[in-house]
Amino acid sequence: MMQTTPARGTFTFTDAFEAAYREQARQIGRFNLAVFGKTGAGKSSLVNAIFGTTVAETGIGKPVTTGTHYYEHPSGTFGMFDCVGFETGESGDDILASLRRTVEEYRDRPLAEQMHVAWYVLRWSDRRFEDSQAGFVRELRSIGLPVVLVLSQVPITGSGDVHPEAVHLADLIAAEVGDVIIGGRPVMTNAVADPHLNQPVHGLFPLLESTFQAAPEGVIGALTAAQRIDLARKRRDASAIVATGAAAAAGIGAIPIPFSDAVLLVPAQVAMMATIATRYALPVDAGTVTSLALAAAAAGGAASWAGRGLANLAKMIPGVGSVIGGTINASIAATLTTGIGFAWIAVCEQLVSMDADEIAALLGDGSVLRSTFLTAFKSQVHKGVDSAKFSESAA
Numbered sequence: 001m002m003q004t005t006p007a008r009g010t011f012t013f014t015d016a017f018e019a020a021y022r023e024q025a026r027q028i029g030r031f032n033l034a035v036f037g038k039t040g041a042g043k044s045s046l047v048n049a050i051f052g053t054t055v056a057e058t059g060i061g062k063p064v065t066t067g068t069h070y071y072e073h074p075s076g077t078f079g080m081f082d083c084v085g086f087e088t089g090e091s092g093d094d095i096l097a098s099l100r101r102t103v104e105e106y107r108d109r110p111l112a113e114q115m116h117v118a119w120y121v122l123r124w125s126d127r128r129f130e131d132s133q134a135g136f137v138r139e140l141r142s143i144g145l146p147v148v149l150v151l152s153q154v155p156i157t158g159s160g161d162v163h164p165e166a167v168h169l170a171d172l173i174a175a176e177v178g179d180v181i182i183g184g185r186p187v188m189t190n191a192v193a194d195p196h197l198n199q200p201v202h203g204l205f206p207l208l209e210s211t212f213q214a215a216p217e218g219v220i221g222a223l224t225a226a227q228r229i230d231l232a233r234k235r236r237d238a239s240a241i242v243a244t245g246a247a248a249a250a251g252i253g254a255i256p257i258p259f260s261d262a263v264l265l266v267p268a269q270v271a272m273m274a275t276i277a278t279r280y281a282l283p284v285d286a287g288t289v290t291s292l293a294l295a296a297a298a299a300g301g302a303a304s305w306a307g308r309g310l311a312n313l314a315k316m317i318p319g320v321g322s323v324i325g326g327t328i329n330a331s332i333a334a335t336l337t338t339g340i341g342f343a344w345i346a347v348c349e350q351l352v353s354m355d356a357d358e359i360a361a362l363l364g365d366g367s368v369l370r371s372t373f374l375t376a377f378k379s380q381v382h383k384g385v386d387s388a389k390f391s392e393s394a395a
């Protein structure tokens with residue numbers, strides 16, 4: 001379980017973090033969404049709202065087949081096929097034949113390259129669902145794509161309900177294609193708030209839930225990482241990574257190590273941080289994520305070698321100050337590692353709603369990263385100690 005001894009000169013925080021990040025990002029794979037609907041239906045707005053602006057706005061994408069472009073999120077965990085050529089289904093058999101060929105061709109590729117889920121986006125104000133559109137949705141399903149039917153730009157009435165005519169349209173659609181769409185009904189959404197008309201954003205969580213329901217098992221991890229509205233899902237995955245990291249650290253501390261050797265724990269902690277980072281799919285490259293982790297870890301001081309900074313954090317565990325010169329046992333090793341894990345989760349949660357420019361600005365002045373990290377670290381290690389005290393007094 002123990003990793004290579006971090007002798008200075010052979011182990012560097014940056015190299016270890018970046019290598020682990022790249023490897024974990026490769027393992028997590030990619031979720032690919034195919035989006036259909038008329039121009040102006042609100043496809044890009046929905047994708048941006050759930051996966052971040054970086055997907056649908058940057059560049060023109062890579063041409064795949066007639067009218068279809070592929071956009072890749074910088075984190076690598078998400079890709080979008082923007083199928084602008086398939087607007088109404090009226091263009092008929094040629095388009096579907098070409099789509100069928102593309103989907104079949106992709107099906108022979110690794111899972112991370114296949115199309116996993118389709119969103120068919122229909123603007124509510126069109127107020128119609130034509131036979132050709134129903135036929136197109138059925139074709140998508142017969143090609144093997146799970147289809148989420150999305151009503152977009154749906155207004156909310158003064159009493160806070162979805163507009164009754166949108167509900168009526170959803171009923172009609174459910175009657176027509178309910179047997180082939182996820183959940184049997186359209187998901188009603190509004191991706192962009194309109195303060196003038198007092199219209200809130202709504203329906204994004206149900207859309208994401210339907211997308212999870214439609215996605216194959218092998219890409220759930222990538223979808224969890226790529227989406228950025230359900231932080232609880234990310235936290236569940238990240239907490240499990242912390243538990244694994246803490247167990248590894250407890251193993252290293254099973255035979256107590258001198259306090260001065262807290263750096264022995266650092267390689268496992270750095271790997272844990274890198275793994276957690278992949279679950280937040282930040283819209284920046286691996287090198288930038290590494291710099292963010294380095295800046296946060298400098299919260300422990302000794303920024304010349306951030307590994308030492310992590311080790312220094314041990315002094316902040318309540319009760320540990322008095323054993324300096326003593327040893328780190330399994331419990332202290334686990335507490336330290338858990339603290340580092342949740343401190344880094346707090347930083348990632350702060351970063352996940354930001355775009356690349358905002359992240360760069362935060363990196364320029366590392367003080368926010370350090371203080372977020374440190375505050376969360378202290379709160380976590382106190383929590384650990386308090387609950388230990390509680391169980392002692394309860395016993």
Ligand SMILES: Nc1nc2c(ncn2[C@@H]2O[C@H](COP(=O)(O)OP(=O)(O)O)[C@@H](O)[C@H]2O)c(=O)[nH]1
Pocket residue numbers: 037038039040041042043044045046152153154189190191192193194
């Ligand atoms: N109020 C409101 N406007 C939206 C919504 N979705 C899209 N729009 C606007 O409609 C226009 C077209 O949206 P876009 O997402 O680019 O559509 P796409 O062509 O299907 O990708 C843009 O001006 C958006 O701001 C929405 O849910 N609510």
Ligand SMILES: [Mg+2]
Pocket residue numbers: 043044045
């Ligand atoms: Mg668009």
